[in-house]
Amino acid sequence: MKKYVDQGKKDTRSGFGAGMTELGRTNPRVVALCADLVASLKIQTFIDEHPERFFQVGIAEANMMGIGAGLTIGGYIPFTSTFANFSTGRVYDQIRQSIAYSGKNVKICASHAGVTLGEDGATHQILEDLGLMKMLPGMTVINPCDFNQTKAATIAIAEHHGPVYLRFGRPVVANFTPVDQQFEIGKAVLLSEGTDVTIVATGHLVWQSLLAAENLESQGISAEVINIHTIKPLDEEALLKSVKKTGCVVTAEEHNFLGGLGESVARTLTTRHPAPQAFVATRDTFGESGTPEQLMNKYGLNNKAIEEAVLDVLKKKA
Amino acid sequence: MQAKECPYFWHQQTIEKMPQLQELQDLAQQVRRDIVRMVHNVNSGHPGGSLGCTEFFVALFNEILELKPGFDMDGLNEDMFFLSNGHISPVYYSILARKGYFPVEELNTFRLINSRLQGHPATHEGLPGIRIASGSLGQGMSVAIGASLAKKLNKDPHLIFSLHGDGELQEGQNWEAIMYAAGNKVDNLIATVDRNGQQIDGATETVLPMGDIGAKFKSFGWDVMGIEDGNDLEQVIQGLREAKSRTGKGKPVCIIMKTVMGHGVDFMMHTHAWHGKAPNDEQLEVALAQNPETLGDY
Numbered sequence: 085m086k087k088y089v090d091q092g093k094k095d096t097r098s099g100f101g102a103g104m105t106e107l108g109r110t111n112p113r114v115v116a117l118c119a120d121l122v123a124s125l126k127i128q129t130f131i132d133e134h135p136e137r138f139f140q141v142g143i144a145e146a147n148m149m150g151i152g153a154g155l156t157i158g159g160y161i162p163f164t165s166t167f168a169n170f171s172t173g174r175v176y177d178q179i180r181q182s183i184a185y186s187g188k189n190v191k192i193c194a195s196h197a198g199v200t201l202g203e204d205g206a207t208h209q210i211l212e213d214l215g216l217m218k219m220l221p222g223m224t225v226i227n228p229c230d231f232n233q234t235k236a237a238t239i240a241i242a243e244h245h246g247p248v249y250l251r252f253g254r255p256v257v258a259n260f261t262p263v264d265q266q267f268e269i270g271k272a273v274l275l276s277e278g279t280d281v282t283i284v285a286t287g288h289l290v291w292q293s294l295l296a297a298e299n300l301e302s303q304g305i306s307a308e309v310i311n312i313h314t315i316k317p318l319d320e321e322a323l324l325k326s327v328k329k330t331g332c333v334v335t336a337e338e339h340n341f342l343g344g345l346g347e348s349v350a351r352t353l354t355t356r357h358p359a360p361q362a363f364v365a366t367r368d369t370f371g372e373s374g375t376p377e378q379l380m381n382k383y384g385l386n387n388k389a390i391e392e393a394v395l396d397v398l399k400k401k402a
Numbered sequence: 403m404q405a406k407e408c409p410y411f412w413h414q415q416t417i418e419k420m421p422q423l424q425e426l427q428d429l430a431q432q433v434r435r436d437i438v439r440m441v442h443n444v445n446s447g448h449p450g451g452s453l454g455c456t457e458f459f460v461a462l463f464n465e466i467l468e469l470k471p472g473f474d475m476d477g478l479n480e481d482m483f484f485l486s487n488g489h490i491s492p493v494y495y496s497i498l499a500r501k502g503y504f505p506v507e508e509l510n511t512f513r514l515i516n517s518r519l520q521g522h523p524a525t526h527e528g529l530p531g532i533r534i535a536s537g538s539l540g541q542g543m544s545v546a547i548g549a550s551l552a553k554k555l556n557k558d559p560h561l562i563f564s565l566h567g568d569g570e571l572q573e574g575q576n577w578e579a580i581m582y583a584a585g586n587k588v589d590n591l592i593a594t595v596d597r598n599g600q601q602i603d604g605a606t607e608t609v610l611p612m613g614d615i616g617a618k619f620k621s622f623g624w625d626v627m628g629i630e631d632g633n634d635l636e637q638v639i640q641g642l643r644e645a646k647s648r649t650g651k652g653k654p655v656c657i658i659m660k661t662v663m664g665h666g667v668d669f670m671m672h673t674h675a676w677h678g679k680a681p682n683d684e685q686l687e688v689a690l691a692q693n694p695e696t697l698g699d700y
Contacts, residue, residue, distance in 0.1 A: 137555070139551065141578075141582060147544045149544070150542075150543070150548060153544075154547060155551055156548075157475060157552060158476050158556055159478075159552070181538045188534075
């Protein structure tokens with residue numbers, strides 16, 4: 085299988101910050117909003133370089149979403165920024181009416197998604213956001229896997245007209261995708277070819293899938309690894325092409341198995357090419373305090389869990 | 403209204419002669435007919451607040467807003483209006499049609515399937531004049547602030563106007579927005595509160611006492627003024643002109659506008675009963691008889 089090298093661990097939120105820095109310099113229509121979490125979102129450089137294009141709204145996320153919608157009326161491209169929990173569930177109706185239903189070009193940028201937020205615990209660890217956001221008509225949902233890809237995605241969504249939910253995280257993780265890659269919304273990335281099973285992963289679970297595939301290879305199992313950075317619209321053709329070859333699929337995401345990537349994949353396969361599927365995801369539960377690594381282990385969100393899921397789904401393939 | 407209000411009501415010095423007043427009153431009367439006919443036609447919708455705000459819409463769209471011909475979403479180099487309490491869509495649709503944003507005949511499609519005139523205003527079918535969906539309450543002020551900030555970034559000196567129900571201010575997002583607008587000197591925004599004292603379940607002071615709304619805005623740092631009788635066309639015009647003169651001075655401007663829900667149709671007045679209820683055939687006849695046709699029914 086194709087090998088990937090960790091270019092040095094970094095957090096995906098810093099990829100967002102780097103993307104914002106570049107957008108600040110290249111696109112004068114881009115404006116940023118933040119709800120009292122500037123340091124966490126890594127957008128200080130953008131603010132220093134373009135103070136007139138930054139709006140600090142305070143701890144008032146509902147107002148932030150509305151102001152974002154209003155800023156589009158006049159031609160601006162607002163990027164709202166706060167934690168994923170406060171970017172979605174807390175302000176769902178504001179997003180639904182003022183942004184999604186109104187077709188506003190707002191980029192909802194959400195850090196600290198999932199259990200890898202760590203010690204703050206379940207109040208802050210949203211595991212339902214992908215489901216919430218993908219259910220909104222017209223909403224594009226993106227969950228990049230590392231620093232480089234998050235930076236590329238941040239830059240790419242400014243060129244896309246329409247509401248976008250961009251999800252990233254807090255912990256430092258392997259940075260292995262190409263620097264200055266072109267990010268194509270809705271286009272899956274085939275990371276490694278294989279013939280026995282397809283592993284479809286998003287976000288932090290993509291690197292874990294590569295680790296799992298490497299270990300499976302040593303056991304004689306050939307896994308194909310696909311990075312689905314865009315949950316919606318889902319690249320169904322890439323998925324079907326792979327599953328038609330391998331005959332089974334494992335989905336992996338740092339999200340509840342209800343409503344996430346796994347269910348989108350299941351719907352696609354059920355309607356177009358039924359095949360056995362196993363889910364690596366949280367099981368209808370809240371998170372808790374702990375280190376990111378402890379939590380990923382406890383909630384079955386690592387390479388070991390992916391390997392087990394592969395062995396399980398291969399039995400059903402028959 | 404039982405709540406004691408602080409003395410922020412503004413009193414005009416002299417009323418200039420308005421030769422066009424009769425014309426505007428004729429339009430207001432026709433808008434009233436449109437409202438009750440639209441709501442009666444589909445046996446649903448919100449006549450009470452619509453009738454109460456008729457003078458406001460007539461004044462705003464005829465005497466106050468500086469508008470370009472045609473309609474585009476960005477609204478550069480023109481004033482913009484945002485309706486936060488979207489349920490009074492009948493009066494909004496009527497004035498937009500009567501101002502030529504779309505054919506008046508289209509009022510006949512209000513709330514019907516495949517119509518651009520949704521029960522609450524929406525943008526997705528591209529109805530000219532509408533820039534944001536509203537209906538779920540409490541979101542319009544934030545949007546209006548965003549549009550005001552965009553005007554400033556674009557160095558466009560035109561103004562943003564918004565309208566809010568008084569009961570709607572029970573939604574917490576408003577107070578986030580009210581705090582933001584004052585704290586950030588959004589002084590190209592004029593937010594009007596329709597103080598009719600009624601909401602679906604009864605009087606605002608019974609359902610959730612709101613006290614002196616103007617004093618609340620003032621304490622948040624807004625420039626607050628009042629219109630004593632929001633159903634007196636001249637007062638509304640003078641009040642809105644006064645509000646305009648107060649913009650650009652470092653503070654957002656709030657108008658507390660007292661209106662009577664259901665104004666112009668006697669049996670709908672002074673009660674919350676007609677907030678969201680359509681008249682039957684007989685009631686429609688009574689309402690129309692009280693508002694004879696002036697500019698031609700749609």
